[in-house]
Amino acid sequence: MKMDLVQQQGLKLNMTQELQQAISLLQYSSADLLSYVRELTLENPLIEVKESRQSPFRQSRTSSNKQSFIENTVKEKTNLRDHLRHQLIDFSLSKQDRSCLELLINALDSNGYIKDSLEELALIMNIDEEVLESKLYFLQSLEPAGVGARSLQECILLQLRRLKTRNELAETIICDHFRLFAEKSWKELSKILKIKINQIQEIHEIIKQLEPRPGLKYEVDESTYVTADITIKEVNGAWHIMYNDEIIPQLMVHDPSVASGSFTIDKEAKSYYAKNVTQGKWLVRAIEQRKETMINVMNEILKRQSDFLIKGKSALKPLTLKDIADTLDIHESTVSRTVKDKFVQTPHGLMNMKSFFSTKLSEDQGDVSASSVKLRLKEVIDSENKKKPLSDQKIANTLKTLYDIDISRRTVTKYREQLTIPTSSIRKEY
Structure with a gap:
């Protein structure tokens, strides 16, 4: 070579x-x-x-209008953990109590939930699970309401119990029939509890006002x-x-x-x-x-x-x-x-x-963008009859009729999920 x-x-x-x-x-x-x-x-x-x-x-040290x-x-940003620690100042707690609460506070996720099992957390401190559970109940009494929950069901229940006017029926439904309520199997639920569907609808409106992720607002960068x-x-x-x-x-x-x-x-x-x-x-x-x-x-x-x-x-x-x-x-x-x-x-x-x-929706759609289609899709869903919400296929048909937007049912489903809009069965109101 x-x-x-x-x-x-x-x-x-x-x-x-x-x-x-x-x-x-x-x-x-x-x-x-x-x-x-x-x-x-x-x-x-x-x-x-x-x-x-x-x-x-x-x-500037002048008036508030000229800051x-x-x-x-x-x-100043206050995160969830600091917010909880600040509330502990008002309580006289033993060294072990504070250590347990600090362990639980550090175990919170960004939504304010505790996903780790109490059994595993108790092993870390070498204490009984019942002792740690009692401290969890204390943590759950702090603000924001719902913090320290181990599930969405517990989070909602904690907030219902903190309402100024307690609603026993709402607490019973969430405590004992959460799956039926969440899946909107309200006819079956009304038969079990011998109540009218409009009563369940009223409870649904109350729960919609609650915060499913109480810790989230503290995790947003507000600096x-x-x-x-x-x-x-x-x-x-x-x-x-x-x-x-x-x-x-x-x-x-x-x-x-x-x-x-x-x-x-x-x-x-x-x-x-x-x-x-x-x-x-x-x-x-x-x-x-x-x-x-x-x-x-x-x-x-x-x-x-x-x-x-x-x-x-x-x-x-x-x-x-x-x-x-x-x-x-x-x-x-x-x-x-x-x-x-x-x-x-x-x-x-x-x-x-x-x-x-x-991006362009498709070659045959001209200047129609995906974002504008999502906007139209949301408008269609917002204006639907909540007692008879539209299926994804009917939404596709409506977009074609009203806006001459021709997309498949599968595309409607994809865009709806990207907009975090639930299915028609969950959107249904009675």
Whole structure:
């Protein structure tokens, strides 16, 4: 075998650290970007924040109507476990009691349920299961009602027992006939209990007001409220895109080596200043580039989704990330990062930028998007006769008749499940 030395010419993209950071910056939400900027300003003394009345860095001490951006968008987060621990302060508990309650609190899942068996948990502390069960009953007496339940049935029952006006029939049904009630076998249930179906319906309405997952609201990240990155407004008959510059503060970069005048700066200080000046200038450019990319992508989205501005979400057309990428001559992943966790204030409410994208239903359906079909499907179900809810096939027939949307029963079932809408038998009211 003969070996030759061959020289070839080619192009290769070397991704610098700055380019990697710029890509990361593009996909940050406004809250994440704000946190990143705050960290850099603490590390880099040459980056100065231009404070304004609305600046996220400005802490106003005036009236509540003139609170700072941070005060309006950030609040302390209390998770479920901390919320429960805080309630224990008011009780005089032994060391073992507190250890048992801490064990149970740590065993809670995000919904506020305990899925581990008490037998297994008791073995961890080497105590009797009955002792731990008594502490579970104590935990279940705390807020929110239903916390510490081991099943949906127990969760609902715990909440019924905490109502100001107890309903014995409701408690009996949930305690002794939960399966029949959940499956809506109400005729059979009415015969067993010798009650009218409308009484079961009334209890159903009461239970609908309860919280099946009491811990969930504590697990949602409430450290920041959603703030629109972009606002779409109509001005003199034309639609305008306005970027929310108040989300991220304006930055200035100082270079002491330039402003030193006749003063001599040693080599080490010059190196330090140069590094921080470069970092500061990069940050300013990256934030500006992020803004420009977001505006360009949003402009192109609106060109494709102009009907949405007038008619609303039902008028959204099929649109993919590739459509926008090809038009703007950028990579599809760039569009994906641009729309990630970004929000737009529209004439039809606050929307995630990603919600403007939807696949085409099928080739013979023209400009009908899957998201618009889901919207129509939900409208059909919302307006149905609750005493005679529509089957999936009847929903498909209705969509064809009312909106000329031709989809199969199987597709209706798939979309209904994606919308977490139950079957017709469960939706039925008596």
